[in-house]
Amino acid sequence: MDTLGTVKTQQVTCFEPPNLLTLKSGLKLGPITIAYETYGTLNQDKSNAILICHALSGDAHAAGFHKDDKKPGWWDNMIGPNKAFDTNKYFVICSNVLGGCKGTTGPSSINPETKKPYGLSFPVVTIKDMVVVQKSLIDHLGIKKLHAVAGGSMGGMQVLKWSVLYPNIINSAIVIATNTGHTAQQIAFHEVGRHAIMTDPKWNNGDYYDQKPPSIGIGLARMIGHITYMSDESMDKKFGRQLINKERVGFDFSQDFQVESYLKYRGDSFVQRFDPNSYLYISKALDYFNLSEEESLEEVFQDAKASFLVITFTSDWLYPTHQLKSMIKALKINDIDVSSCEIKSSYGHDSFLIEVDGQSSLIRNFLKRERK
Amino acid sequence: MTYRLDYEIIADFIKPNSRVLDLGCGDGDLLSLLKEKKNVRGAGIEINEKAVYRCMEKGLTVVHGDIDAELLDYSSKRFDYIVLYESLQQVLNPKKVILESLRVGKKVIVAIPNFCHINGRFQVFFKGNVPVTKKLPDQWYSTPNLKFLSIKDFQSFCDHHNIIVEKKRALSRNQEITFWPNLFAHVGIFQLSKS
DSSP states (O other), X not given: OOOOOBOOOEEXXXXXXXXXXXXXXXXXXXXXXXXXXXXXXXXXXXXXXXXXXXXXXXXSOOSSBOTTOSSXXXXXXXXXXXXXXXXXXXXEEEEOXXXXXXXXXXXXSEETTTTEEOGGGSOOOOHHHHHHHHHHHHHHTTOSOEEEEEEETHHHHHHHHHHHHSTTTEEEEEEESOOSBOOHHHHHHHHHHHHHHHTSGGGGGGOOTTXXXXXXXXXXXXXXXXHHHSOHHHHHHHTTTOBSSOSSOOSSSSOOBHHHHHHXXXXXXXXXXXXXXXXXXHHHHHHHOBTTSSSOHHHHGGGOOSEEEEEEETTOSSSOTHHHHHHHHHHHHTTOOEEEEEEOOSSGGGHHHHOHHHHHHHHHHHHHSOOO | OOOOHHHHHHHHHSOTXXXXXXXXXXXXXXXXXXXXXXXXXXXXXXXXXXXXXXXXXTTOOEEESOHHHHHTTSOTTOEEEEEEESOGGGSSOHHHHXXXXXXXXXXXXXXXEOTTOHHHHHIIIIIXXXXXXXXXXXXXXXXXXXXXXXXHHHHHHHHHTTEEEEEEEEEETTEEOOSSHHHHOSEEEEEEXXX
16 A cells, blocks of 8 residues: 655644634634644645544554654554545645644643643633634635545544535535534543542642653543443453463552553553643543533534544444434435444454544545535 | 435435435435435434444444334424335334325325246245345345335335325346336336325
């Protein structure tokens, strides 16, 4: 498969004073720096742009390789020449979300007023705020209409928000493995993660940027997260009851099973690339997400105009298919063009990062459709 | 695509530029034909994942799911036509699906395999088997069909439920059957409406 080769993250700053962004909470924020990457070429009439929205721990680096990196971007199997999001045809954009820690303004950024990192003085942000910031990036790039907005998990929530906040700007919405509002179970898992971070003694009320970052809490949060991203079957296939370099269990509290060391490794390595405060802010944004908080889903989608492609996975128990059924119904009632597919997969919620063939086939053909 | 009289008959029933919902649209061949010939605005519902991919390849709008459940979501008279092409015998509650279809669509087109075709009757009578024919190739243990009916049975069902049969055609292997269709036709095609 062709690859994009070396790519670079770029930055742009918007919402400079006095044009601060008014957040959903009512607080104001600015300036806001947005980190983003683009792949492919924007055509003459600027009609081939696709915005990709990332999930909780994702970033602007969706595809290709950063210089000297061995691992490509997080959705490299889907974005590139001749891939689902074909960069020979489309101009693909991905930006780091507001509140993130990979180049877009977030709690680890320097507050221009105090010249210190924001920490917990950073305002709580929502999925809507993230989308408004993405819109300013699209404006900056001079794009009037997006061919598609696509994303899985938290990315899917941003896509949904785009479809109702800027209905005239997007032609199509690709919504993957997500929900229209966080359920009690989804909030509960996040709360355990946040609790782990905030009870880490080194977290220090979010004020730790002049020291070594607190690693225990966020490591634990990531371990819990990973369990929710996999499935019973995928964990069993991957680890079973395999032991770590042992013939038999140790009858002590050292690690016995492969799955234990895998989770520990995932937790430990996460702190290298993710800011604990960003984790708090972004997980909060997810928990606050509820498209139908003020009106029914039928009413919410009344003005939506995009064509929708909704993809879910059989083994995804974190964002199961049935939770999106009411959204599909709302789209049908509003006479909105909607296609959907539940892909058979054993990888759990992570399927959207792994199941390339089914998703590519659906997305490629969906993007090809002529818009009436 | 090879010529299929059954598809042509259905296409013939449908007025140009209509809105069509195909319940159990399979690979989307019929819906594609209707789009091409009658410029319909169509959508399909299909339970088979692989078939959903093939519909998408044809540029169709398709929802992956159960006919019984998905149909309930639509508001009344949303479509000009609801098409049930050889899928009615595969649903759990055909009566409910027909009545719901008549709510959601102005007209309903149903194509059913005729289980009382002469070949089948011979098998039942002389061999004592449940029919396995070219048109009905599955064994009793592997057939996707849940209900077994004849052209006559379906007509009686409509009469009994005050459903108007506006048009009715029968065919066998790309040939229209006008003489004793319940014996000689493999497929019956009906256009229904509700007074």
